[in-house]
Amino acid sequence: MTDLGTPLRDLDSMVALLQWRAKEHPAEPAYIFLNERGGEAAALSFGELEWRSGLLARRIAMSAGPRERALLLFPPGLDFIIAFFACLRAKVIAVPLMVPRRNAGRDAADSIVADCRPRLALTASSLLHGPRSDLLERFPGHQIEWIATEAESETGAGGQTAPQPSRTDIAFLQYTSGSTSAPKGVMVSHANLLENLEMIRLVSNNTRRSTYVSWVPLHHDMGLIFNVLQTLYVGALCVLMSPVGFLQRPLSWLRAIHAYRAEVASGPNFAFDLCVGRYNAEEMADIDLSCWRIALNGAETVRADTIERFNATFAPHGFAARAMWPGYGMAEATLLVSAGPPGRGAPIRAVSASGLQQHRAEPPAASEDTQRVVGCGRALVGERIAIVDPESCTALDPLRVGEIWVSGPNVAGGYWQNPEASRTTFAAHIAGGDASTWLRTGDLGFLDETGELFVTGRIKELIIVRGINHYPQDIEYTVQASHRALRPNAGAAFAAADTTGSERLIVVQEIERTQRHNIDINDIIGAIREAVVTEHEVNPAEIVLIAPGTLPKTTSGKIQRALTAKLWRERQLKTV
């Protein structure tokens, strides 16, 4: 147990952090949850969080021991936070999950459960017993004990408390990587969290007065770490609202920032577009955003157009362009990898599009050769970023485009029970470099002369729409299962930028040889669209049906998605 006034750097675990905050300012509000009308639906002080998570921890300890896993499945609200800390205090590994959508036939939850084999699932009674709930049916065949936390927390009063976790203990598994069929849980330790939280504190200059407002889901690393855990770290207030409420009324996010005089609020790029798209002068009339000091734009590609539109739209409401704070990060590095100094704004750099294809960042030769890229800041304190040739693993000079590699105490220990993927992703070495191990991000980018990171693309075949990662093989599987006229293992899903630079999904699929003379194209395209929207929540911008045997594959039969994308752009595919 740490003493009052202990510097943050001396804390050994997130539990010690919670106990220190609760001791230092027990009655201060830590979290507020807003309802859809902007009213305060729930609140927790630092002391209440400590007390309630302690009770629930004892209840958890009756059913699960250290290093066993507990799923967290909660509707938007504050119960998730209590359950998360209760797991940490019981030394049970928390596994935050998105509540499976009704209607979806096949989602990641089932394979995540198979991967981490949880003993417990913590949830809310409304999800467990509510009239519209089918939660239990979504997890058939797994031996999981379900606990509705708000009903059960008092029953733990007589139980035992676990000893303090150590720095190297795993705090939680972040399952945002890997395809639906092969999910990968990033093992985030207490040390990883404390290190990244300190890096974020140093780069953002946030303090106890830095109120946050967030709608980002808590099963998403930005929602949990950047908002809920960072505010606990610095002792600030975190005001939360539901993701659905934000999507419905994006301006309610801005209204809450205004009302609470928040300094920090974050979202993926699409969130900023959504606010511009729904701008309504009347609704914004009395909104003053001059308090907003840090507007983190991350979790998907940061767009120069988005930033300029947002700045222009909300400048009359006091939003300062210098508050825009592009950042780069990923779950494998706990959360944040790079961000700029606060108050600098977003550096936008015009480079040659053809130069980028030659792996060089150079001035555009002509205006039609221009691609604008956004600077995502520099390496955080204690961390290194290198740009590396992904084939030869040699480090590249500034302004050369290569794979982004990261080394530092925020890089997680690996993927849960997956030593092979952990080795290739988390333990890379730079050829001719020192003994350091590096995280391979799978993203492409360059560093400028000052060390500013610009993300330009990605090697990994990932499609990111509205901040959610989609793996092509999952979408291809859904496509091929949607209609009998479609050939298995003969389709490609990939991302393509539209005219505004936003990422959209393109599906290319072969039809069966036997079917090619008696097919109804519209019927097949409708079936594909329905299946992809239902299973993945993405509407394909284009669905292209091609002749049997014409999808580019390697000699070993591997689908060549990049080549397919190139042929699609050049209109060279043999469509039916």
Next chain:
Amino acid sequence: MPSTSATEAQIREWCTQEIAQILGITPDQIADDVKFARLGLDSANAMQLILALEEHLGVELYPEMVFDHPTIAELSRQLLIEAGGKGDT
């Protein structure tokens, strides 16, 4: 147009127009009995639709309504009940 007097046909036509606009397609591409997912309406679009419907009809709706009543025909019928309007027949 006072919301309480909207007929099912009016609601149906209005929904068709709104969905066409959200998806960037023409209203004649939207049959009454085709599932929204088949048209490409995802949850973010559904949210947009709900919001527009709430404003138009002056009633509060729940976000999953579009998934529970996934065609123009079914949704309009339900909206008529929620809005307390009168039927066609």
